[in-house]
Amino acid sequence: MSHPLYIAFIWHQHQPLYKSPGSALSPSQQYRLPWVRLHGTKDYLDLVLLLERYPKLHQTVNLVPSLILQLEDYIAGTAFDPYLTACLTPDEQLSQEQREFIIQHFFDANHHTLIDPHPRYSQLYQQRQEKGQAWCLANWELPDYGDLLAWHNLAWIDPLFWDDPEIATWLKQGRNFSLSDRQRIYSKQREILSRIIPQHRKMQEAGQLEVTTTPYTHPILPLLADTNSGRVAVPNMTLPKQRFQWEEDIPRHLRKAWNFYKDRFGQIPRGLWPSEQSVSPAILPHIINQGFKWICSDEAVLGWTLKHFFYRDGAGNVQQPELLYRPYRLQTAEGDLSIVFRDHRLSDLIGFTYSAMPAKKAAADLVGHLQAIAKMQRESQSEQPWLVTIALDGENCWEFYPEDGKPFLEALYQSLSDEPHLKLVTVSEFLEEFPATATIPGGQLHSGSWVDGSFTTWIGDRAKNRAWDYLTEAREMLASHPEATEENNPEAWEALYAAEGSDWFWWFGAGHSSNQDAIFDQLFREHLFGIYKALNEPVPPYLKQPVEIHEAQGSHTPQGFIHPVIDGKGDEQDWDKAGRIEIGGARGTMHNSSVIQRLWYGVDHLNFYLRLDFKGGVAPGGDFPTELNLLWFYPEKTMVNSPVPLADVPDAAPLNYLFHHLLEVNLLTQSIQFREAGDNYQWHPRFSRAQVALNSCLELAVPWADLQVPPDYPLRLILVLADEGRFCNYLPENALIPIEVP
Template identity: 65%
Template sequence: MKIFAAFDILRNKCGDPRNSPEILEILNTRGRVLNTGGKFVVAYPLHVAFIWHQHQPLYKSCRTGQYLLPWVRLHGTKDYLDLILVLAKYPRLKQTVNLVPSLLLQIQDYVNGTALDPYLTATLTPVEQLTDQQRWFIIEHFFDAHHRTMIDPHPRYRELYEQRQTRGKTWCWQNWQPQDYGDLLAWHNLAWFDPLYWQEPEIAQWLSQGRDFSLSDRQRIIAKQREILGQIIPQHRALQQRGQIEVTTTPYTHPILPLLVDTDAAKVAVPNIALPQQRFQYPEDVPRHLRRARILYEQFFGRSPRGLWPSEQSVSPAILEPIVEQGFEWICSDEAILGWTTGTYFHRNEAGVVQQADVLYQPYRLTTAKGDLNIVFRDHRLSDLIGFTYSAMAPEAAAADLLKQLEGIRQQLIAYEDSGQTSLQQPWLVTIALDGENCWEYYPRDGLPFLERLYQGLSESEHFACVSVAEYLQHYPPRAVIAGAALHSGSWIDGNFCTWIGDPVKNKAWDYLRAARQTLERHPEATETNNPAAWQALLAAEGSDWFWWFGEGHSSNHDAMFDQLFREHLMALYTALGEPIPEVLKEPLEVHEAKDTYPPQGFIHPEIDGGGDEQDWNFAGRIQIGGSRGTMHRQTLINRLWYGVDHLNIYLRLDAPSQKQPFGHEISTIHFCWYYPNRVTYNSPLSDLRDYPDEAPLNYLYHHQLVIDFENQQMTFKEAIANYQWQERPTHARYALGICLEVAIPWADLHLHPDSGLHLLIVLAQDGYYLDHLPPEQLLFLTTP
């Protein structure tokens, strides 16, 4: 719609349509009216819909009624309220916030004083009365925070953390005095107060006090937490009533709806996936989750929800009609789902801008037999930049980069329209949707400087308009249509469901869930009305979070607790039905022990200082090196390789055996060598190395080499050219040597488009002679985010 026809009609009545209330209402999302040769043309801003997903699983055991983990309370203190309070300072900006029902219910429990978790119990216990078990629990878990942003800024908290890190947990157990425990109990809670509240007199006094906290201090700290928690729901309600945010919801306990309908939905994206022994098919549970979510929302917000965030952005044709029947108007999912559905591969240029912008940056109308449903698809890369990478950048640089990314999209859409204008002639929509709580822990001051700079830039620019999804759809209904039956079945992770099914342990959990569901089915008298405990336990066990942590793919310091919670929900179901609890539920689904080798768990942003900080590399992939080749025994040189990426760099870390430092002694140079399997380039044999075996992968041809020379303390970056030669190129790579070797190689040096892959080999050498190579069995494969 390049020319808004109503302008000419209204011009005849009232002159310049910019003076018309009707037009001003239509242009409430800040489109501009331009007079071009006597015709009034809409110059649209690029509409941007931020959707913040606020979610916590059900930590309250359906069996005991006790909370096992504190994250609702702690994230409630730090992340939910401040996000909208910052937004409220910029009234021109509108956003969407998704509040999951299981989060709302638990916030209410804490506000009412009926929730008690082990961390809270320990905090409110006189230190002289702490049991040995509690003392060890405190040493183990009361530093569960990103130390660079939440512990290091507070000297007393940092002091205790450094004692645990350098002297060990046993030393703390043997030497800490009651006041050390008292201070740690206080700081574990104080560190979760958002910096937005630091100027409040009571909080400022505690931060200034620093140490020697009493039980009375800790009681007042917890009371302050409860006060903040008590404002979360009312403030969201008030901001929605003012029109600055739209609050949406999620199926009741955050289940993967397509898998509840039929676990065979996982075969759509991965036909050969290994599925559970018994097929789970309970489509009737889908409307239960949707209905409960809607009713709960109406109780909290006094109106019906318009939007639904499907758990993990998981969709399939089978879930659309129940969503329509429950009155929802729109849902969101990931660009991967749109790509699979339309057969579009979203290519990005070197700057990261989608080339098929006209496909991604608009809403779609899904058609079903029960009615139509709108859907928006998020820009995966922009969402990940906020969620995983911008925390590693200076706030002003990160905000500027996001604005630059949005301007790149705007220019791409202007080029697509080919109107000859320098502004947009159609109301395009960029959706940025991500977790609204966990990422801020890694930002300076909990992301406040970043958000303020970003919001200021968005407020001041005439080229962008931040909107809620419902508001945008009200003014600009979808122009494109997708038949509901053609919608791809998948999630935001690679467009499939492999994060929640397909692994042996995940499949075992599905079998346990199906057995419990069948047991409930054999009790037709147990309705949701006369046996609510049984149904609450089932719906809790159907949540997605347990399956996320089972088996391979994700791990945390609380894997055993998630395992326990899942089994306790199922036990509660059997108990509510008067059935014996199966013996298998009394044992963990898997052995929860540290693994030597595993793939990356997520993006990483380590400081390159040679310190090998455990939190910096927490989500990195790891390869334990063992065995031997030739006369060189691996364990005498490098025994562990760490690797990972973010949107800025490739990160590598090499550990030597304890008490050994081979770099610059046994190893004089390290060669990082790689090639691009799907890119036509010059490639050359390894250079500056002698006596290396003529065997794979050493005899492969490579395109880039980064050589670290420890003796001369320098790096050389080389690129393959014609005739199997190498030419030096500039680089911004960095390395640091301390207790380990840490290396960062910028993606920008490689001039790759996003989603490009590379195969990496690491070669160790001494005075030009080959010593060994890593990984021992195969090349590392890394992908540009």
């Protein structure tokens, strides 16, 4: 029997608890950040409304209980955050502190997609970027503040709702927004938020949608069971001083999520999205005992479990796909549990790369990958149908897409509706028709997450471990009060659940940063503070100090995918997740260390990106060399290589290595020549689609197709400066630039 290729999209909708427990006794809840309200008007409702237009397509959406709780506060009008408070304040009553806050934070959005399309919002943004915050504070008048307050909210309303008469009027109005206008915009936000849960419930009851849940406040369950589980993937991990072992909290989070879901959706949940797709053998009995039928995780976890690395061909398609594209049955003493594993690359293409491509081309690329998998399924003559799981964050990626991803999703959904060999299903639909036949003993399941199959994002460095030690102390304090039950002291338990959430640990220490790290730090400590306060215990003095000092970082490795516009302007948002190497003045060893100040580098699935920042006022030819050479070194790979084709190159590592690809950039003409090493130490010209631009900085994009390297491959890069073919200098000073092909 010939089966179509089944595809399960799972969209994960989540926000941490922004509500400060310090204001829990107030009728209105004080929220530290506005993201539930803003993502609520931009990302949660439109995703399923758009899907509803394509009734043949079935999908799964995961809604985290802590997100729903906060949506309900905003709908009830009891949630207020500093951004909202400023918006509802008469212009003339804005304090100096509020004005500073507005100028600093009301452009917190991707300016390419959310600010630039709106002329008035873009005008205010450019004033702040070009003239600075101090100038705005000194020169802006009340209408400037009023318009910024309005546009900060309007830009986050999804384009799907722009045909609403009131919204259309505001977008056309553009400027001179009154307090009354802003009050109506806030009412419109609440109106959109109020439709989110009913729409999901309606579509689930109609059979087009499956709604799943997550442990109550999104904790990393394996780490609640035992922080030592971090050493399964990283045996030499530095662990917190105190071992956190509170496995009994796992059924509490699961039970609260289960009951919460039943109350909102009128039925019991079948699927569970483990927070950050984090799993371990220890958590399985609790999930089974609560009644969940299936969970999802990442291909890296499956790879570790099977001791199999999922290699991909040059097109990015998985080799041995039959191992990944099937559900498995986890066998435990408590019973069995189905598990599906997502295709990491296809999920990341939507999450991080397709936003940089034209919508129809991106949709065609994804459908092309699925058609290739369907062909492999047919050729395998497998009697069991395949299930491709594409699971990812359903909110943050759309900020980088034009029109919040609407053109991309429309093109994708239309193509999938028209393709007879591809069938979109919910996970439960597939499992009911085709129960898992492949089995994995529960004890064999790897302990890890979607991030590299490990827990290093949440534990293992100094700041993260310190936060775990603080949490351990608070948890033990609660345990020393057996009289404090959830029934008679819910405040203490709610504070504990909030502090056990994963998000605080995500932002602590290395790996991730934002301009709101200090607020996440404060919220974590406030939740711990709430435990002691509810127990009438003295608060430890260390909770009054930040877990870590939040300073601007110097040199660091990439923190995520980037998609910069190559125009030589070095847009700060484009490069905020790039790796950075401080060059100028680091040791004073470079001949021109004061000219090149900083090197940025990063990747997406299409390109490698490089940026060089120069000292102000310098120009190629006079102040520094005219030629930049990028030379790629391929470690542990046998291939034809050649030495640097320049005169006067010192015979010293790494300059005396042999390289395979060379991209020469003429900084005067901004022209490029691409060459590949050949026999007898020759360099042969090759075609390149690399982009280069030199303005206030140098920006460069080199397609992976030029380098012809497979996915999941390590490269090394050195930059060599030259004048008329003669060596001048190289950078970075201390090591080759490490590049990981996605």
